[in-house]
Amino acid sequence: MDLSQEEFELIQSLLESQLTPFGFESSPLLIKWYNEQVDKKFKFKSIHEDSLAFCVTSTSEMFERGFLPFVFESGICRDLRNALDESIGFYLKKMCQDLQNYQPIFYRDSDLEPGTRRPAFLAQTAAHVSGVAYYYHPSEIIQSAKREGIPLPWSEEDQQGRVYGVSIHHKYGGWFAIRGLIILQNVKYKSLQQTPPPDVVESIQLKVKLLNDFNFSNWKNWNYRDIIPVHPKMKYSQLQRKYFETEPKLRYDSLHDELKQSWLNLKEM
Ligand code: B12
Structure with missing residues (x-):
C-alpha cells in the first residue's frame, strides 16, 4: 500500500x-x-526498495525504564544471562503487534542472517541513512588523515587487525545503542525525505581520536562516547556501566541484588 502523509x-x-x-x-x-x-x-533483496522501515535506538534511559522492568516485572525472561537481547526482542515484538496491518518484521542488532554468520542488518548504516547518527567509517577518515599529513596514533600492525567504524549521535554522543530495524513490508512511502545525520565530530584530528578510542583504547573506559560534550543526564548510570563491563555470563549472578534494588527504588519514585 502507498501511504498518505496522515497515515x-x-x-x-x-x-x-x-x-x-x-x-x-x-x-x-x-x-x-x-x-x-x-x-x-548485506542488501535486503526480497523487500521492495520503497518499503518503509524504522531504525530503533536506545537512549541511556532504556536500562532503567525498559530493561529492569522487563527482568523483574514481566515474568517472561527465560534466560537471565541473555536478558538484554530478550528485552529488546520483547519491545520490538510488542511494537510489531500494533502494526500488524503493515506486515512488519523486525531484526535485533544481535540477530544473524539465517544460515550465515552475517548480521541480519548493519546497524550503523541503518542509523546513518535514517539520519539518527553519523557513521564515522574508517576508510574515509584514514584517507583524509593521510592526505592532510595527520599522523595515525595506531601502528600498521594494529591496523592489520582492522579498524572498526563508530556512530555518533548529535545529542547523545556515543551514549546510545542501535537496537533494531522494523520493516513494514507492505508499506511504500516514496515521498519520505532523507535527512543526513549531523557530522558533529568536526575535525579530522578528532575523528582519528574517535577511531582510536573506539578500537584501541579499552572500550570499557567509555572515552569514545564523550567525543562531543554530552549532558550528564544523558549518560549511562553507574549501574548500567557496571552491567555492560561485566562479562555477559556473569552479569546476572554477580549483579542481581544491585539490579533488583535499583528497580525497587525506581518503582517507589
Ligand atoms: C560484529 C560486531 C562486533 C565485532 C566486530 C566489529 C565490526 N564492526 O565488524 C566485535 C566483537 C569486535 C565488536 C566489538 C565492539 N562492538 Co560491535 N558490533 C558488531 C555487529 C553485531 C556487526 C558489525 C559488522 O559485522 N559489520 C560488518 C561490516 C562489514 O560493516 P561495515 O564495516 O559497517 O561496512 C559496511 C557498511 O557500513 C557499508 N559502508 C561502507 N562505507 C560506508 C560509509 C558510510 C557513511 C555508510 C553509511 C556505510 C558504509 O559497506 C560495508 C559492507 O557492505 C554490530 C551490530 C550490527 N548488527 O550491525 C555491533 C556494533 C557495531 N558494535 C557496537 C559496540 C558498541 C561494540 C563495542 C564497544 C562493545 C560493545 N558491544 O559495547 C566493541 C568495540 C570495538 C572494539 N574495540 O572491540 C555498536 C556500535 C555503536 C556505535 N556507536 O557505533 C554496534 C552497532 C551494536 C549496537 N547495539 O549499537 N562488535
Whole structure:
C-alpha cells in the first residue's frame, strides 16, 4: 500500500508512544537508502526498495525504564544471562503487534542472517541513512588523515587487525545503542525525505581520536562516547556501566541484588 502523509504520521506517533516510555527512539528510512550503501551480500533483496522501515535506538534511559522492568516485572525472561537481547526482542515484538496491518518484521542488532554468520542488518548504516547518527567509517577518515599529513596514533600492525567504524549521535554522543530495524513490508512511502545525520565530530584530528578510542583504547573506559560534550543526564548510570563491563555470563549472578534494588527504588519514585 502507498501511504498518505496522515497515515505515516499516525505510524510515527504510535511508535513514539509505545517506545519512548521504555527509553527507545525510532527514525524512518527507505530500504533503498540502506541497500545503496551496503555490499550485495548485506542488501535486503526480497523487500521492495520503497518499503518503509524504522531504525530503533536506545537512549541511556532504556536500562532503567525498559530493561529492569522487563527482568523483574514481566515474568517472561527465560534466560537471565541473555536478558538484554530478550528485552529488546520483547519491545520490538510488542511494537510489531500494533502494526500488524503493515506486515512488519523486525531484526535485533544481535540477530544473524539465517544460515550465515552475517548480521541480519548493519546497524550503523541503518542509523546513518535514517539520519539518527553519523557513521564515522574508517576508510574515509584514514584517507583524509593521510592526505592532510595527520599522523595515525595506531601502528600498521594494529591496523592489520582492522579498524572498526563508530556512530555518533548529535545529542547523545556515543551514549546510545542501535537496537533494531522494523520493516513494514507492505508499506511504500516514496515521498519520505532523507535527512543526513549531523557530522558533529568536526575535525579530522578528532575523528582519528574517535577511531582510536573506539578500537584501541579499552572500550570499557567509555572515552569514545564523550567525543562531543554530552549532558550528564544523558549518560549511562553507574549501574548500567557496571552491567555492560561485566562479562555477559556473569552479569546476572554477580549483579542481581544491585539490579533488583535499583528497580525497587525506581518503582517507589
Ligand atoms: C560484529 C560486531 C562486533 C565485532 C566486530 C566489529 C565490526 N564492526 O565488524 C566485535 C566483537 C569486535 C565488536 C566489538 C565492539 N562492538 Co560491535 N558490533 C558488531 C555487529 C553485531 C556487526 C558489525 C559488522 O559485522 N559489520 C560488518 C561490516 C562489514 O560493516 P561495515 O564495516 O559497517 O561496512 C559496511 C557498511 O557500513 C557499508 N559502508 C561502507 N562505507 C560506508 C560509509 C558510510 C557513511 C555508510 C553509511 C556505510 C558504509 O559497506 C560495508 C559492507 O557492505 C554490530 C551490530 C550490527 N548488527 O550491525 C555491533 C556494533 C557495531 N558494535 C557496537 C559496540 C558498541 C561494540 C563495542 C564497544 C562493545 C560493545 N558491544 O559495547 C566493541 C568495540 C570495538 C572494539 N574495540 O572491540 C555498536 C556500535 C555503536 C556505535 N556507536 O557505533 C554496534 C552497532 C551494536 C549496537 N547495539 O549499537 N562488535
